[in-house]
Amino acid sequence: MKKSTLYLFGFIVTPLCAFAKQTDKPNVILIMADDLGWGDVGFNGNRIIRTPHLDALASDGVVFDRFYAAAPLSSPTRASVLTGRHPFRTGVFSANEGILRPEEICLSETLKEEGYATGHFGKWHLGTLTKQGKDANRGGAAYPHLYNPPVEHGYDIAFVTESKVPTYDPMICPEKNNGRFWNAVTPGESVRDYGTSYWDIAGNKVTDQVSGDDSRVIMDRVLPFIEDNRLKNQPFLSVIWFHAPHLPCVASPQHAAMYQGVSMEEQNYYGCITAMDEQVGRLVAHLKELGLYENTLILFCSDNGPEIGTPGSAGNFKGLKRSLHEGGIRVPAFMVWRKETPAGKHVAQACSTTDYFPTVLDILGHTGSTKQALDGESFRRFANGSTRARSKPLLFGSMLQGAVLESDYKLYYSEGQYELYNIEEDPFEQKDLHEVMPKKVKHLKKILYNQFNEYKDSFDGKEYGTESVKRMKQEWHTIFNNERK
Template sequence: MSNLIIIDLSTKISKMNKKSQLLFGALSCFFLHGYSQNEENRPNIILIMADDLGWGDVGFNGNKIIKTPNLDALAKEGTVMDWFYSAAPVSSPTRASVLTGRHPFRSGVFHANVGILRPEEITLPEILKEKGYTSGHFGKWHLGTLTDKEKDANRGGSKHPELFNPPSEHGYDEAFVSESKVPTYNPMLCPVKPENRFWDYSAVLDSSRSFGTHYWNIKSEKVTDNLSGDDSRIIMDRVIPFIDQAVAKNTPFLSVVWFHAPHLPCVAGPEHRAMYQEYELDKRNYYGCITALDEQVGRLVRYLKDRGIYENTLLFFCSDNGPERDVPGTVGNFKERKRSLHEGGIRVPALAVWPGKIKGGKHLSTPCVTSDYLPTIASLLQIPLSHKIDGENIMPLLLEKKDKRQNSIVFCSDVQAAVVDGDYKLYCKKGQYELFHIAKDPYEKNNIISVETMISDKMKEKLQSTLKDFQNSFEGEEYGRSSYNRVKQDWHDVMNH
């Protein structure tokens, strides 16, 4: 039996700001045209993200050391996205792109721990709520602070109330989140710095010292129970009950699972370190916490299958950027690492799994990006989007109905910018340009800018016009200047910084 989608007009009209106008305008067509949707056309959606996981840190991309059997099994059941980008080479901006489908510079999330995901931004949980979904966020948040009452993590506390911006402000119904990084084992405790070794790699934890970052629930209450042991397991302990409740109520769900591993402080538990005894301590910790993450992915998949909902679940997996410098992570043969807009900083491991819909054992070699998640899901559920979106619907690519991307992908971070358009990539740092035939030269070895001047000139124009468009959004063109004035940010000009 079909369900009629009815928009809550009173809620939308009572506060008709720019955001509610856009949501109302886009979604009211379901009511006006009597649109109906079968429950079977509302797949459950799971977005899993690792933190600082390198392209080459998983078995399905050829790693022979790190044990990732569950992710490798998913790769066989779904499609490996060989040419997949994080929207930025650092954490917060990529995360903003996932939830909005837009470039993070539009919202002022220029870098990690900079800005907030503005309340005016239309998020994936908000558009899915109108389709009857319940949404939960688990793990890292990194898009604003989670308390304005006490010191917490990098920015939380009473000194900067303007940065208070928890998941509850963005359409979520449930949350178990930290503001930023935590140790990947015993996440509330501070690792000890041993002699001649970075503290980040230490497997020794000081039980007398708090790390200073807490977990918070959807009501902005501090969570104090079940916080010992592997952090990926601690997170999954909250994910599964959330899904269980949704299944019991026959409600489709969005579950956003943002693991901390293998971000520093990188600590593996003794059972996972023991799997890599032949390696040095830093590698045992790094490899071990990735395997621990993989085990929790396997636990989730087994649960979905046991509950009979795996076939009706669309699952995406990726990393937020490339691996940190001076860690055991690998980028394969790609150039540079985290914080760089060369491929090693933004090309990340990625999977898409939807049993019976997306063919298993396939590889997609078309460029895609984290900004594509929202428009893909919106298109799948026939949700029109009337505001500016930078990503695009990639489901036709995943279903092998097309083989080319329609839009270019623009990146900017710190003093860098880049454009991927078709087979080419334009890279700029401090005003110096390089051009690569990225389809043939993915390792960026041959700068052809002096040869392909027409192509580079066209891509430079595209970059300049797009950056101006981002700036217009940042300065309030779409949503006004309320949060722009609240956060008191200046535009970050990557071309003249």
């Protein structure tokens, strides 16, 4: 295990309840849905999809009104969560592209050094999980340079897939299917292996208890991990990355039946979200039963906006998954930590998945520094009512798109064209101001260029050498298409 250069205070053991002693350090749970749109949850106004447990949990904490995924695609956002860095720094430019480089200092490693047990459950999508045989999108002997399992990043326990799976009966699919939506398979129906497996921390394929609702399959592994560490009096980090409602979208017959009078696609999309919601409720009930809820930090978000051609909703925001307009990157999100944060509050400041890492460090009392630059900043003060603006702009890049968000203004770039919006006054990006505010465009354009030049330095190995650079043989992905400053 590599040693990070992050230095934190040690934890203090104090009695919390009659069940056992528990550290003062909070347990940390990071929950992420996959392709869940801003408008797909009740706490953001959806009146069709039933998400009562998410809604109740959100009301017990702080809802972020302007929360951004670091990218409009899965892998880059996930890299930002674990590192606090822009995904372009480590070459995770898109889904199924690049890996979370071993030299990156991850939240899991940092907490492990502080005595935390660390577990990752559900989707991984930051490298392949086996060198033997074909698995998912990139796994197997043909791609040895992409092998990059959770054990390389400070995890004690893992139950993970490399990428997507059907959200019901995740290991199989009907012999004939459209790859997007189908009803749950019935006895006697012709099926085949889907082609993706669950893997444990030692690199073994897991074949037991992997049928039925996928969110339940994941939570079945999370709860024993939590209980085991409660008995050991050990704080824990549990990263729970659900697959729902990413395609292939399948709901159990019971959950699909909750949505009568709509299309098959809607029944399965809505149903798998409600199934995921029930598992969040199951998690919260377990935390309360073990006396852990009050001192557990829970962060929930989606990895990007809803997929094109699905019933997913970005609300009234412009764009969907893959777009750097608001609908592709503004996602549902909340924070719950009953020990400190107030209930029933909203945060108006822009926050991002890059902020997770520094926020947790802030809560743990980190006062040191790291040789690797962090792009995020702690949103702890926002959750506690501060109205002071964030000190760092938010940067986004995907394909030939770029964007920078500083205070109320957002500059959007795509293949040589610029758009400028006042997101506070015009959240749905209807009024392009780039022609009437040239100085603001020039200012934000400079930030965009300068930051991506800095990201390229990191990508080229400036901070930690070129071993992974040479291993991956990646070329830098420019969003600017050779445009000059």
